[in-house]
Structure formats: C-alpha cells, structure tokens
Amino acid sequence: MTRNTRILMQCIYWAFVLYLLIPLALMMLMGFKDSKFIGFPIRDVTLDWYLAVFQDSQVLNAMGYSAIIGVLSTAIALFMGTWIAVALTGRSFWGRAILLGLTLLPAVIPGVISAIAFRIAARLVGLEPGMWAIIWSHAIHNVPFVVLVVMARLSTLPKSYGEAAQDLGADPIITFFRVTLPYLTPAMIGGGIFCLLLSFDDFVRSFFLGGYEPTLPVLIFAKLRSGMSPEINAISTVVLVLTAVLGLWAERSMRGMKKRAAND
Amino acid sequence: MTLSNTRPASGPADRPGFWGRLSGSGPYAALTDVLLASPRRQFAILLIVPVIWVLLTHLGPILQMINVSLLTNYPPGPNNVPTYTLEHYGKFFTDSIFIQPFLRTLIFSSVLTLTTLIIIYPVAYFLARHVRRDRQMMFLMLLLIPFWVGEIVRIFAMMILLGNNGALNLALQWLGLTERPIPFMYTGFSLSAGIIYLTALYMLMPLYSALEKIPPSLFEAAADLGAGPWTRFRRITLPLSLEGVSSGCTLVFLISTGVYATPVLLGGPSTTLFSEVIAGFFHVAGDQWPVGAAFAVIMLVTALLLTGAFTKLMAHLAGRVKQ
Amino acid sequence: MTKLHLNRRRFLHGTALGAAALASPAYLRHGMAQTGGEVNIWTYNNFVPDDFKAQFESETGIKVNIRLVDDQGKQFNLLAAEQPNPTVDILTVAGHRYLQFIDSDLLAPMDTGRLSNWGNINPVFSESDWGTINGEKWGAPILSGAEVLAYNTEVVSAEEAQSWDTLFSDKYSQQTAYILQDMMSVLMLARGYDGNMIEYLNDEAEAARIMTEMRDFLIEQKPHVRKYYDGGAEVQQMFVNQDIVLAHAWNGPIATLITDGFPVAMTIPKEGSYGFVYTFNIAKGAPNADNAYLFLNALLSSPEIGANLSRSSGFISTYKDVEQHLTEIERKATSFPEEQLAGLQFFRAEANDLKYRLMDPAVEQIKAA
Numbered sequence: 009m010t011r012n013t014r015i016l017m018q019c020i021y022w023a024f025v026l027y028l029l030i031p032l033a034l035m036m037l038m039g040f041k042d043s044k045f046i047g048f049p050i051r052d053v054t055l056d057w058y059l060a061v062f063q064d065s066q067v068l069n070a071m072g073y074s075a076i077i078g079v080l081s082t083a084i085a086l087f088m089g090t091w092i093a094v095a096l097t098g099r100s101f102w103g104r105a106i107l108l109g110l111t112l113l114p115a116v117i118p119g120v121i122s123a124i125a126f127r128i129a130a131r132l133v134g135l136e137p138g139m140w141a142i143i144w145s146h147a148i149h150n151v152p153f154v155v156l157v158v159m160a161r162l163s164t165l166p167k168s169y170g171e172a173a174q175d176l177g178a179d180p181i182i183t184f185f186r187v188t189l190p191y192l193t194p195a196m197i198g199g200g201i202f203c204l205l206l207s208f209d210d211f212v213r214s215f216f217l218g219g220y221e222p223t224l225p226v227l228i229f230a231k232l233r234s235g236m237s238p239e240i241n242a243i244s245t246v247v248l249v250l251t252a253v254l255g256l257w258a259e260r261s262m263r264g265m266k267k268r269a270a271n272d
Numbered sequence: 273m274t275l276s277n278t279r280p281a282s283g284p285a286d287r288p289g290f291w292g293r294l295s296g297s298g299p300y301a302a303l304t305d306v307l308l309a310s311p312r313r314q315f316a317i318l319l320i321v322p323v324i325w326v327l328l329t330h331l332g333p334i335l336q337m338i339n340v341s342l343l344t345n346y347p348p349g350p351n352n353v354p355t356y357t358l359e360h361y362g363k364f365f366t367d368s369i370f371i372q373p374f375l376r377t378l379i380f381s382s383v384l385t386l387t388t389l390i391i392i393y394p395v396a397y398f399l400a401r402h403v404r405r406d407r408q409m410m411f412l413m414l415l416l417i418p419f420w421v422g423e424i425v426r427i428f429a430m431m432i433l434l435g436n437n438g439a440l441n442l443a444l445q446w447l448g449l450t451e452r453p454i455p456f457m458y459t460g461f462s463l464s465a466g467i468i469y470l471t472a473l474y475m476l477m478p479l480y481s482a483l484e485k486i487p488p489s490l491f492e493a494a495a496d497l498g499a500g501p502w503t504r505f506r507r508i509t510l511p512l513s514l515e516g517v518s519s520g521c522t523l524v525f526l527i528s529t530g531v532y533a534t535p536v537l538l539g540g541p542s543t544t545l546f547s548e549v550i551a552g553f554f555h556v557a558g559d560q561w562p563v564g565a566a567f568a569v570i571m572l573v574t575a576l577l578l579t580g581a582f583t584k585l586m587a588h589l590a591g592r593v594k595q
Numbered sequence: 596m597t598k599l600h601l602n603r604r605r606f607l608h609g610t611a612l613g614a615a616a617l618a619s620p621a622y623l624r625h626g627m628a629q630t631g632g633e634v635n636i637w638t639y640n641n642f643v644p645d646d647f648k649a650q651f652e653s654e655t656g657i658k659v660n661i662r663l664v665d666d667q668g669k670q671f672n673l674l675a676a677e678q679p680n681p682t683v684d685i686l687t688v689a690g691h692r693y694l695q696f697i698d699s700d701l702l703a704p705m706d707t708g709r710l711s712n713w714g715n716i717n718p719v720f721s722e723s724d725w726g727t728i729n730g731e732k733w734g735a736p737i738l739s740g741a742e743v744l745a746y747n748t749e750v751v752s753a754e755e756a757q758s759w760d761t762l763f764s765d766k767y768s769q770q771t772a773y774i775l776q777d778m779m780s781v782l783m784l785a786r787g788y789d790g791n792m793i794e795y796l797n798d799e800a801e802a803a804r805i806m807t808e809m810r811d812f813l814i815e816q817k818p819h820v821r822k823y824y825d826g827g828a829e830v831q832q833m834f835v836n837q838d839i840v841l842a843h844a845w846n847g848p849i850a851t852l853i854t855d856g857f858p859v860a861m862t863i864p865k866e867g868s869y870g871f872v873y874t875f876n877i878a879k880g881a882p883n884a885d886n887a888y889l890f891l892n893a894l895l896s897s898p899e900i901g902a903n904l905s906r907s908s909g910f911i912s913t914y915k916d917v918e919q920h921l922t923e924i925e926r927k928a929t930s931f932p933e934e935q936l937a938g939l940q941f942f943r944a945e946a947n948d949l950k951y952r953l954m955d956p957a958v959e960q961i962k963a964a
Contacts (some may be wrong), residue, residue, distance in 0.1 A: 012548070013501065017398040021411075024395050028418045028469065034439055035421065038432065044855040047432050048442060072436035092322040099315070109576060110326045115335055115526060117572065125333035127676045137682070148329045153523070158518045159480050164485055179304050180290050180314060198477045205419050216673060219682075220635065220660040225422055230640040230663030235851055236828045236906065237427045244425040251420040252413075259409050263779035368960050385835065435836025456770070458822045472639040541823050545938050547803075552955070561672075 032248065039242035045256070046236055057242035066227065067243055071250075073202065074208055074224040081146035082203040088147070088195055089154025096155070097162045115152035120151065123216035138219040145217050146207040153197040153206070161195035162188075231272060341565035362564035369565070371548060374552040377546035378574070381528040385521050388468055392475040392520075397509070400484035412480065424462040427466060427537045434462050466533060466538040482489050482508070482516025511590065518586035522579045529575045546571055619881050633658040634886040637670055637702035638687040641907035642873070647900055651893050657886050662954040667692050674701050675819025684887040690725050692695040692944035693733055703879045704731035709888045712895035716837065720872055720913040727942050737901075738910040741931070741939055742781050742845070743861040743869040745830070747840040759785045759864045760843055768819040769862045772833055773843035775958050777808050777869075781843065782943070785866035792946040792953075803953055810957040814964045823962070834859055850909035850928035862933055872913065882911045905929050 044050035092111055096104060114122060127137070127146045135141050156175055165188065173183045211225040218226060224247070228240055292298050310316050341361070343354040364370050395415070403411050403534075416427070422466050433439050434456040441453040456462055486509065494504045532547045550571065552566030634645060638679075640663055648659050663669045667689055674681060678701070688696055696702045707713045713721065715734070718724070718735035746756045750770075755761045760779065762771050780790035788805050789795065795802035821839050824830055827848030834852060849861045864889045875894070877887050894900060901914025902921050911929050918926060 014398075014402055017394045017402065020391075020394045021398045024391065024472075026464075028415065028472075029441075029467075029855075031426055031433055032421060033417055034432055034686050035425060035429040038429075044851060045831060045835050045857070046428065047832065048436070048437050048439065054566055064344075088322075088325055091318075092325070095322050097320045100437060107322065107326060109580070110330050111322070112526075112576075113330050113572075115523075117333060117337060117568070119530075119532075122337075122384075123670060124676055125336035127673075128336060129332050131676075144329075148333075151325075151330075155429060156519045156523060157357075157478060157481070159513050161481055163282055163487075163515060178291075179308055181308070182294070182305060186291055195481055195940050198481060202477065205416075208420065208424050215669065216676070218662075221661045222663055225424075226663060228424065229665045230423065233640055233665050234825070235848065240425060242305045244421045248417065250422050252417050255417070256428075259413065367956070369956065372963050373959075396616065400833050429826075431832050431836060435832075435838050437835070437837040454839070455821075455838070457836070536825065541962070542818055542964075548962075549959065552959075569907055 034243045035241045036136055036248075039245050040236050041238045043236060046238055046241055048060040056187050057238045057244070060239065061242050061246045065223075067224075070222050070224045071228045071247060073139070073221055077142050077146060077214075077223060078204045078207040081143045081150065081207050082200050084143070084147035084155050085150035085203045087152045089105055089199065090192065090196060092151065093155045093158035094184070097159055111155050113154045114149045119210075121210040123213045126213065127216045135218055136219070138221070140216050140224065141217040145213040146203075146210060148208070149213065150203040150206050153202045154196070157202065158192055158195045161192055165191050241247050277421060297386055304535055337565050338569060339563055341569050343562045346561040346565075354562075360563045361570070363563060364509040365568060370546075373546045373549050374543050374571070376544070377529055377571075378578070380545065381525050381575075382469060384464075384471065384528050385479055385524045387464070388471050388475045388524050389517065390520060391468065392472055392479060393517075394481035396516075398482055399562060400480055402485075403489075408484070411513055415476060416473065418469075423470065423533055424537075426469065427534060430462070430466050430469070430538065431457065434465070458538070459544070460540070463539045463543055466534045467528065470534055471524045474527060475520040477511065478520040478523070479516040486512045514586055514590040518590075521586075522583060525579055526575055529571060536586075596864050605937075606950060618817040631656045632883055632886050633660055634663070634883050634890050635660045635683050636685045636875075637662045637683050638875075638892075638906070639664060639666050639873075642687060642904065644893075644903045644907060645899065647894065649901070651890065655889065655893075657728065657889065659890070665904075669846065671695060671699075672703075679880060680882075681880055683878045684881040684883045685875050685890065686878055687780040688734060688874055688876045690874060691737070691944045691947075693725070693728055694944040694947060697728055697733065697875070701879055701882065702733055703877045705733055705735065705877060707732055708897065710892045711734055712892050715895050715898070715915055716900075717913055717915050718745045721932050723872075723941065725943050726872075726874075734876040735895060736872045736874045736913040737894070738904055738908055739870060739913050740873070740874045741776070741846045741863060742777055742868045743844055743849060744864050745834070745842050745844045745859055745861040747837075748776075748832060748858045748860050753860070753862075756862045756891065757843075757865050759843075759866050762843060764914075765819070767841050769821050770838075770840045771820055771826050771842060772822040772830060772839045773820065774825065775813070775961060776954060778843050779806075779813070779869055779954060779957070782809050782812070784865070784869065784940070790869060791940075791943040792950040793943060795915070796949060799949065802949055806957050809932070810961060813961050815960070817964060825865065843859045846911065846929075853928040854909070854924055863935040865938065867940065869942050870939045871942050873910070886894035 038046035039057050040053045040055070041050045042054040042056075062096065096108055096111070117125075123145070126141070126148075130141050130144070135144065140267075169187050169191070173187045174180075178186065209225060210223075211229055214223040214226050215229075222230065224243075228243065231237070231240055238252075304525060306347060309316055342356050342358065343358050344359075349514065364374075370502065377395070397409055399415075410419070421429075431438070436453040436455060437456070438456070441450075442455065444450045490508050490512075491504055494508055500582045530547055531545070532551055534550060535545050550564050551566050553560045553567065601696075610623055638661060643659070643661055645864065648661075651657070652659055655745065664685070664687070670686060670688075671692070674683065674696075676687065678682070678889050681701075688702070693702075703742065716736055720739060724738070726732055726734065744756055744759060744762065751761070751767070755764075762773070764885060783790040783792075785807060786808075792802055795805070822829075826834070830839075830842050830844045831852055832846050834843070835857065844861070848860060849859060852859045853861075875891055877884060877891075880889055895914070898912075898914050898916040901912040902917040902925075904910075905912040905917060906921065906925055909928065918930075921929065
C-alpha cells in the first residue's frame with residue numbers, strides 16, 4: 009500500500025467518524041436547551057433536562073429493564089446462534105439450505121407481523137406478556153445475526169487447528185472448547201454487540217410482548233407523541249455516555265486479562 | 273485486547289489443566305462414549321438442537337404470517353368469521369400501483385447495499401490493516417458508539433442537522449457559502465444520509481472481521497515477488513475478504529428491504545418504499561392485515577431468493593479464487 | 596346526515612349544573628367502600644396526570660397500572676391479540692374508531708348510571724350522536740382535537756390562513772406539509788362534499804368520482820408540497836427547523852408549539868374542518884371493571900383535572916368550566932373563536948368501509964405519482 013492511499017483511507021475513516029458523531033453532538037447539545045422543542049436557535053440553556061433524567065424513576069426503571077432484557081436475550085442468542093453456526097459449517101447434508109434459510113428468517117419478517125405472531129404463540133405456550141416474553145422474542149430475532157457473523161469466521165478456521173488437537177488426543181467436545189471457541193471469540197463479541205444493540209433499540213416486539221412496564225424505546229415513543237423534546241435528547245445522551253463508559257471499561261479489563269494471560 | 277490474537281490452544285495432553293482432568297474423569301468419559309460413539313451420532317446430536325429451535329421458534333411466526341395472509345379478515349370478530357382465500361396475493365399482481373414501490377425497493381436496496389459497501393470497505397480496511405492491533409478495539413468502538421442511541425432519536429438529530437434552519441445551513445451561511453438556506457431535508461440526500469447511518473454497522477462488522485484475519489505475511493510475500501499495490505489488493509485482499517463482503521451485503525440488503533422509520537421520516541413525497549406500503553395495511557384505518565401479510569410474504573420470498581442467489585455467486589467466486 | 600356544530604358558549608362554559616359539587620374530589624365520598632385491587636389502563640403519555648394518579652392510589656388503595664400506547668391501530672391489534680381474556684380495563688379510543696372496536700366486540704357498553712360525575716362533561720361531547728352506537732354509550736370523552744391550518748406568523752398573514760386554498764398557493768410552494776389521509780377528508784369538506792362519505796353510502800359512483808377528483812388535485816399539487824407526514828412531532832420539528840411555514844395539522848401538537856412561545860398560530864379555515872374526540876373506554880371482559888368505573892368517576896370529578904389533561908396534551912378539554920383553570924396562553928392554544936368553531940364537524944365512521952376502500956388506493960396512487 010502506498011503512503012498516499014493510506015492517508016486517503018485515514019481521511020475516509022475520520023470523515024466517516026465525523027458523519028456518525030455530528031448528529032450525536034447536536035443531540036447532546038439540545039439536551040441543554042430551555043424549551044420544549046429541539047432546534048436552532050438556542051436562546052436559553054438549562055441543566056434541568058439532564059438532572060430530571062436521574063430523578064425520573066420511570067426513565068431509570070426503563071433503562072434498567074431494557075438493560076436486563078438486552079443482556080439475557082443476547083446470552084440466549086449467542087448460545088443458540090453459535091451452536092447453529094457450528095452445526096451448519098463445513099458439512100453438506102440434505103436439508104442444509106432449508107435449515108439455513110429457516111435460521112435466517114426471523115431477521116427479515118416484518119417487525120409487526122413477527123411481534124403479533126409471537127404474541128399469539130406466547131399465549132399458546134402459556135407465557136405471560138412481560139420480561140421473559142420480550143427476552144424470548146429478542147433472542148429469536150437476533151439468532152440470525154449471530155449465525156451469519158459466526159459462520160463467516162468459522163469458515164476461515166484452518167482445518168489443521170482441529171486436526172492437530174485431535175492428533176494430541178482431544179475429543180471433539182474438548183477440541184471445540186479449546187480450539188474452535190477461542191477462535192470464534194472475536195466474532196461472538198461482534199455478534200453479541202449486534203444483539204445488544206438490536207434488543208436495546210427494539211420497539212415493536214417490546215410493545216406487543218411487554219406488560220405494563222415500558223422498555224426504554226416504548227417509553228421514548230410514548231413521550232415522542234407530545235413532541236421531540238430536549239428531555240428525550242437528555243435521556244438518550246445519558247444512555248450513550250453510560251454505555252460508552254461501560255464499553256471502555258470492558259475493553260480495558262479485557263485487555264488487562266489478555267496481558268496477564270500472556271505473562272502467565 | 274485484539275480481536276484476532278487467538279492461536280490454537282496447546283493440546284490437552286501436554287499440561288494436565290482443567291481440560292486434561294476433565295477428559296480423564298470417569299463420568300465424562302462415560303458421557304462422551306455415549307455422545308461421540310460414531311461420527312453419525314455426533315452429527316445427529318449436533319443437529320438436533322438447532323432443528324428443534326428453528327422449527328419451534330422460527331417456523332411458527334412465518335406459518336402464522338402465511339396463515340393470516342390467506343384469511344379473508346383478521347383479527348377475527350364475532351360478526352365476521354374468516355375463511356381462506358388467495359385474493360390478497362392476486363391484488364399484488366393485478367394492481368399495478370403496488371409494482372412500482374416494490375421494484376423501487378429492490379433497486380433502492382441494491383444501490384444502497386453497493387454504496388454502503390463502497391463507503392465502508394476503506395473504513396474497515398483502514399481499521400483492520402493500518403491501526404495498531406491493540407488500538408483497533410478503541411477505533412472500532414468509536415464507530416459503534418452512535419448505535420446506542422435509538423433510531424428515532426438519531427433521525428431527529430439528523431433533522432436539526434439538515435433542516436433549513438439546521439446546523440449545516442447555519443454553518444454554510446456563516447461561512448458565506450450560501451445566502452439562502454439549501455433545502456437538504458426530504459430529498460434523496462437526507463434519505464441516503466439517514467439510511468447509510470442505519471446500515472453502516474451491519475456492513476462494518478463482517479468486513480472488519482474478514483479483513484483483519486488476512487495474515488500480513490501474505491502481503492510481504494507478494495511485495496517480495498514484485499506485486500504492486502493494486503495487484504496485491506486484487507489478488508489477495510479482495511478475494512480473501514469475499515466472505516465478509518458476502519455476509520455484509522446480505523445483511524444490509526435484507527435490512528434495507530424492511531427499513532421503515534427512516535424513509536418515512538427523512539424521505540420526500542416521492543420516495544415511498546414497499547415497507548411503507550405494507551405498514552400502511554397495518555396502521556391506516558383500513559387495518560387490512562391479511563393484505564399486509566400477503567405483501568410481506570411476497571417481499572420476503574423475493575428478498576430471500578435474491579440474497580440466496582447472491583450468496584451462491586459469492587461462494588462460487590471465492591471457490592474459484594481458492595483454486 | 597346530521598351536522599353537529601359546536602357552539603362556543605356550550606363548548607367552553609357548558610351548563611352550571613353540578614358545578615358546586617366539584618369543589619372537593621368526588622371519589623373521596625364514593626370510593627371509601629373500595630379497598631385495594633388494581634386497574635389497568637392503556638393510554639397515551641400524559642393522558643393520566645401523575646399527581647391525579649398518586650392521589651387516586653393513596654385514597655382508594657387501588658393500584659393504577661398504565662401501559663403507554665402511541666397509535667390507535669397498534670392498540671386495536673394488541674387488544675384483538677389478547678382476546679378473549681384481556682388484561683386491560685380502560686383503553687383510549689378516538690371517537691371515529693368506535694365502530695371498528697365495537698364490530699370486533701372489544702368494548703363493553705358504558706353504564707353512565709355508575710358515573711355520578713358524567714354530568715361534568717360538556718354535553719356537546721357526552722351526548723353527541725357519534726358517541727351513541729347501537730343505542731349504547733361506549734366511552735367517556737376526555738379530550739378533543741381538530742384538524743387545523745397551522746402557520747408561521749412571521750411569514751404567513753392571519754388573513755391568508757383563513758382559507759385552505761392558501762395551503763395550495765404558489766406563494767408557499769415547497770413550504771407546506773400535510774397528513775395525506777386527513778387532508779383528503781378536509782379537502783372534500785372544503786370543496787363542499789361530505790368528507791365522512793355518509794351521503795354517498797347509496798351512490799358509490801359519486802363517491803368514487805369525488806375521490807378521483809381529490810386524488811387528481813393532490814397529484815397536481817405534489818410538486819409544491821414539502822412533505823407528507825404522519826406524526827405530530829414531525830410537523831413541530833418542520834416548523835422549528837423552518838422547513839415549512841404552513842401545514843395541515845392536529846391542534847394538539849400546534850398548541851404545544853404555541854405555549855412554548857414559537858411564532859405559530861392555527862385556524863379552522865372558513866371552509867370548515869373536522870374534529871375528533873378521545874374517550875376512555877371499558878374493555879369487554881375487563882378484569883377489574885368496578886375499579887375502572889371508580890377511576891373514571893374520579894377522573895371526571897373536577898374541571899381542574901380536565902385543565903391539567905388539556906395542558907399536558909395540547910388538546911381541547913371536554914370538561915365543563917376548565918377555562919378558569921388555564922392561563923391566558925394555554926386558553927389561546929386550546930380554544931378557537933366562535934365563528935371558526937361553527938365550521939367544525941366530527942369525523943364519523945358509518946361509511947368508513949366505503950371511504951377507505953376508495954381512499955387507500957388513492958393515497959397509494961398519490962404517493963406513487
């Protein structure tokens with residue numbers, strides 16, 4: 009790669025970052041506006057919207073509720089998605105294409121239809137609307153994304169890795185846990201982030217399968233009816249900062265773990 | 273951490289750690305004897321869980337959707353008990369006004385997928401090959417952070433960026449580049465700006481993970497053999513990242529056939545997509561669910577056929593490269 | 596068809612009957628027998644004021660569970676999916692959607708005899724003919740809205756805003772927005788037709804001709820419109836961002852802009868317009884119907900609660916005597932001059948089958964044009 013193309017790519021990267029971050033900067037800024045609406049000009053500023061986020065128990069509860077749903081549904085989707093990806097990769101058997109097609113279906117069924125179908129199915133199996141119903145629907149919807157990402161990585165796993173382990177006497181289960189799974193970790197982290205994002209941003213499934221406790225998007229949609237106020241911007245900013253801090257912390261602690269493991 | 277710092281673990285025999293002890297224990301040996309008796313049995317056990325999961329949870333909703341699409345009315349009421357009919361499918365093929373948004377959606381999604389690919393490829397490449405390994409996660413996070421803000425909130429932020437009295441127009445006027453505000457909103461420009469924001473992530477993740485695992489030694493070897501940068505890209509990088517291109521494009525295409533809120537809020541009067549037509553059957557006073565479901569089935573089947581063909585093509589290309 | 600005209604005096608003042616009884620919360624006196632339990636409500640954000648909810652809970656011991664909804668269609672689908680054992684007691688239906696809920700057997704008729712505060716509702720709303728279907732009442736009206744012409748007062752003059760035609764004038768080309776479906780109904784009214792299409796129930800050819808006329812006009816106007824929008828938050832943002840200066844809108848979102856000090860105003864133009872009413876309804880098979888009646892009676896007990904509802908939603912109160920509890924700017928934002936109200940009619944649902952069978956494809960064609 010020549011120096012020029014490298015600089016060009018660096019420019020594209022930073023331009024892209026700018027394009028992603030400018031709307032967010034505007035969102036944060038508008039959280040300080042002393043008005044019921046966002047937009048220019050900003051005549052007066054206030055901290056009230058931000059302070060109100062931490063005093064509004066409804067908003068705090070919704071954040072916690074969405075976080076629990078996100079983590080649990082992601083765990084289920086990762087488990088199931090990885091299993092399916094492993095079963096489908098590197099083998100050809102009758103019905104593989106059908107199974108793959110069915111696996112990917114939930115990602116493309118329109119949200120409203122799948123939400124209502126889940127609602128009816130939940131009643132058939134006696135699952136009450138509420139947290140577990142939402143977790144269940146999010147997990148189902150997110151499995152295809154895990155499968156796609158994990159399969160992409162799995163297809164590049166050199167055959168020699170597994171063969172070497174088996175030559176050393178490891179059975180397939182141990183080979184999976186000691187060779188395949190570590191190799192898949194980056195894809196699973198990526199897939200997990202996907203799932204968390206999708207779950208955290210889902211409105212329609214949470215609406216239909218939820219009970220009387222709103223998730224964060226359901227609450228925001230309800231608030232939006234009376235206008236896009238700085239309050240919603242402040243709530244979103246707080247969520248953003250919290251997740252960014254959490255992400256940085258996770259990244260740091262994982263890097264620390266790696267270092268310790270390397271020195272071990 | 274780095275995303276790819278994974279070597280094959282040393283075999284269980286050389287150090288009796290947890291796995292060594294596990295493989296030596298009696299109950300485990302008994303269990304594996306049953307589970308792993310033959311490759312056939314291993315395969316069956318591996319497959320049974322996905323099959324049950326997929327049949328129970330993935331097939332259920334789709335059957336329900338097909339069922340609804342064949343009913344005369346839904347939800348059923350006491351005064352109107354539904355019967356089965358094919359008329360809703362006929363409606364799509366006989367009424368020409370639905371074909372146009374349908375084709376527009378397919379073209380739009382294809383163009384959008386290609387655009388996203390062209391924009392994101394250099395970003396993913398830069399990230400995977402030019403950023404130090406231990407800093408990649410940080411750079412990646414910078415790109416992921418925006419997605420923690422809900423779609424709707426991001427769209428409204430886009431509105432105050434692009435509006436007549438928005439940040440961009442204010443900046444342009446302050447710089448003296450324009451006197452009157454430029455109408456960015458409710459045009460193809462605002463629509464693309466909003467949708468690429470939405471789909472970028474789905475392209476970035478698979479591309480990045482495909483690119484970052486290409487061993488640098490390959491490039492050095494190629495360079496030693498006198499291959500120029502373009503040749504190296506064409507002969508090494510592109511073929512080896514085809515997997516990532518394939519799954520990234522599949523994701524973006526499937527998602528963009530179904531996007532709803534962004535085109536509704538950022539698009540203009542003439543950019544109606546098929547998902548809006550489908551949603552109309554669910555929301556608008558008519559509440560014609562069965563028609564909406566039938567149209568959704570049509571969209572779904574088409575999108576799956578197209579992505580299926582695309583994946584086959586990519587696999588074929590990748591296979592040819594390997595030879 | 597019967598036209599229901601609103602008269603300002605009846606509309607905002609109502610009769611003085613029973614006003615004295617409003618001084619203290621009525622549910623204090625009636626609710627003592629009730630102990631504990633809960634009541635489940637589906638409604639929009641801010642339609643049950645927080646302080647009212649807290650007071651009701653502490654005085655009756657009944658827990659109020661609120662599930663926030665944001666769309667009539669979703670609420671209908673959710674309730675349909677819950678049949679035959681709904682979890683909900685009270686839901687919020689727009690008056691012109693009654694037929695759909697009643698036809699699907701989702702609502703219980705309202706026994707107004709169990710609501711001692713029923714008389715606190717302005718009879719324009721409580722006794723109107725759209726509210727009585729199959730000889731029964733189906734809901735307690737709490738707020739009312741209207742389709743209005745909203746305009747930026749720094750650009751558009753009050754005189755220009757007296758007619759729907761201004762929305763289609765070349766002068767404001769590319770600076771207007773409207774909700775397509777609603778605009779078609781209003782446009783029919785402005786052209787002298789029945790926007791509810793009840794007059795054409797027996798003359799489908801005429802209905803189709805009118806719909807085609809509306810469709811062709813809106814297609815012709817398409818180059819001049821900036822945006823077909825759906826939600827109140829959108830039209831507010833378009834005004835704030837100065838993407839538009841003139842729009843067809845519901846009064847609620849515009850009222851919120853006015854009270855926030857934005858230079859916008861609204862009128863019911865001289866050609867007239869349509870109004871709609873939000874009601875609290877009791878679901879068929881409601882698990883806590885007794886508590887639901889107790890809740891409704893408490894909600895209707897004082898004009899202050901009505902004013903509170905109006906203030907937080909921007910819609911017009913259906914209660915008598917709310918005016919004294921609103922500030923001047925709030926009054927301005929939630930009321931209209933008498934001569935404008937005279938042109939307001941309510942949406943009706945009797946001919947909805949015919950109307951939407953014609954309108955849905957017309958809307959698709961306009962969008963596709």
